[in-house]
Amino acid sequence: MHHDHRRLGRELGLFGTDPLMGAGLPYWLPDGAVVRHTLEEYIREVERGAGYRHVYSPVLGKRELYEISGHWDHYSDDMFPPMELGAEQVVLRPSLCPHHALIYRSRAHSYRELPLRMAELGGMYRSELSGVLGGLTRVRAIQLNDAHVFCTLDQAVDEARAALKLIGRAYADLGIRAVRHRLSLPGEGGKYVADPELWARATALLREALDASGVLYEAVEGEAAFYGPKVDVQIADPAGREATLSTVQIDFHQPERFDLHYIGPDGAKHRPVMVHRSVIGSVERAVAHLVERHGGAFPVWLAPVQLLILPVAEAQTGPAEKLLRGARRMGLRAELAGPEHGSLGARVRAARLVPYQAVIGEREAEAAGDLVAVRLRDGRRPGVVPGAELVDRIAARAAARGLALWDGDAA
Numbered sequence: 014m015h016h017d018h019r020r021l022g023r024e025l026g027l028f029g030t031d032p033l034m035g036a037g038l039p040y041w042l043p044d045g046a047v048v049r050h051t052l053e054e055y056i057r058e059v060e061r062g063a064g065y066r067h068v069y070s071p072v073l074g075k076r077e078l079y080e081i082s083g084h085w086d087h088y089s090d091d092m093f094p095p096m097e098l099g100a101e102q103v104v105l106r107p108s109l110c111p112h113h114a115l116i117y118r119s120r121a122h123s124y125r126e127l128p129l130r131m132a133e134l135g136g137m138y139r140s141e142l143s144g145v146l147g148g149l150t151r152v153r154a155i156q157l158n159d160a161h162v163f164c165t166l167d168q169a170v171d172e173a174r175a176a177l178k179l180i181g182r183a184y185a186d187l188g189i190r191a192v193r194h195r196l197s198l199p200g201e202g203g204k205y206v207a208d209p210e211l212w213a214r215a216t217a218l219l220r221e222a223l224d225a226s227g228v229l230y231e232a233v234e235g236e237a238a239f240y241g242p243k244v245d246v247q248i249a250d251p252a253g254r255e256a257t258l259s260t261v262q263i264d265f266h267q268p269e270r271f272d273l274h275y276i277g278p279d280g281a282k283h284r285p286v287m288v289h290r291s292v293i294g295s296v297e298r299a300v301a302h303l304v305e306r307h308g309g310a311f312p313v314w315l316a317p318v319q320l321l322i323l324p325v326a327e328a329q330t331g332p333a334e335k336l337l338r339g340a341r342r343m344g345l346r347a348e349l350a351g352p353e354h355g356s357l358g359a360r361v362r363a364a365r366l367v368p369y370q371a372v373i374g375e376r377e378a379e380a381a382g383d384l385v386a387v388r389l390r391d392g393r394r395p396g397v398v399p400g401a402e403l404v405d406r407i408a409a410r411a412a413a414r415g416l417a418l419w420d421g422d423a424a
């Protein structure tokens with residue numbers, strides 16, 4: 014059966030839309046917000062570990078900024094119309110690159126600071142036509158996992174390779190799979206900036222990075238960014254429809270347009286290269302894919318609720334609340350569903366996607382050691398353990414970010 018993220022998103026209370034907010038402008042409900050927040054924190058952590066520093070920049074910019082970047086000439090069909098503000102025009106940004114170029118330019122840089130890796134999970138906007146909008150996969154407001162590495166020409170291939178490696182690691186942690194890597198080259202038409210020599214150099218470097226990474230790829234014309242070629246990491250939905258999630262680009266164009274430089278060992282000014290890369294693409298598309306890939310049964314570390322505590326009867330409310338407090342103290346996302354929510358069977362069924370359920374009946378409550386009977390969401394019942402031990406096990410599973418639920422499961 015195919016999982017449609019729009020149906021599951023509704024059923025599981027992850028996100029929604031309202032015609033008054035507008036098409037392509039979804040809101041996130043608490044359980045969806047937990048998944049999104051956890052994913053965003055994960056990506057920031059992985060990036061910090063890979064030497065990135067995070068910045069914030071505004072979602073609006075003056076029209077001139079996009080004239081310099083080239084978006085105005087080559088990308089305006091996808092941009093919202095500018096807003097008049099006195100004598101100025103401001104635009105909802107169609108990408109984060111120009112802001113990051115300005116942040117780089119705001120200070121002098123020595124070659125010793127390179128590669129300088131600047132990351133941001135930031136908002137950007139695309140004026141998609143309302144006919145193609147739906148769920149989280151085509152939206153007008155996008156939260157992009159973006160970064161720009163400012164580096165020397167000699168460092169560009171290694172940085173692109175490192176980005177491909179980071180993408181591979183994130184996919185393993187998230188339990189998702191790339192269906193193919195695409196080297197996206199320019200096609201016919203005036204959509205692309207004209208500088209054949211720069212295109213050829215950037216393409217050669219990307220091929221070198223791909224070859225060194227050992228990933229198979231195919232070159233496709235007409236899918237490049239307007240300013241340069243890119244590697245697109247393709248995913249597929251359950252119906253086999255492909256979409257781009259992650260990207261890596263080597264760019265000579267923006268550093269020229271923004272007149273970026275660094276001071277080399279010779280004391281002279283040199284032009285850096287910009288490596289644009291996104292590990293999980295837009296948060297909206299990433300969550301949509303995770304919902305579909307896992308059918309709503311998220312890996313433990315991403316699950317909106319990780320542990321559901323089920324006292325069989327009113328008499329076990331005390332030990333159940335004690336376990337809830339202990340689990341939350343350990344940082345778990347735990348909830349309690351007492352007998353007022355229906356029969357035990359009904360409560361277990363309602364929580365079918367929660368990875369762990371701890372049932373506390375008369376027997377468990379009366380035994381020494383605060384025992385719970387464990388149920389896993391796949392129907393297994395691994396036995397009766399002390400509640401504190403279960404909490405420790407779940408915390409360890411969440412920290413390891415594996416896909417396994419219990420000891421002995423394949424990771």
Ligand SMILES: [Zn+2]
Nearest residue numbers: 109110161289
């Ligand atoms: Zn960029």
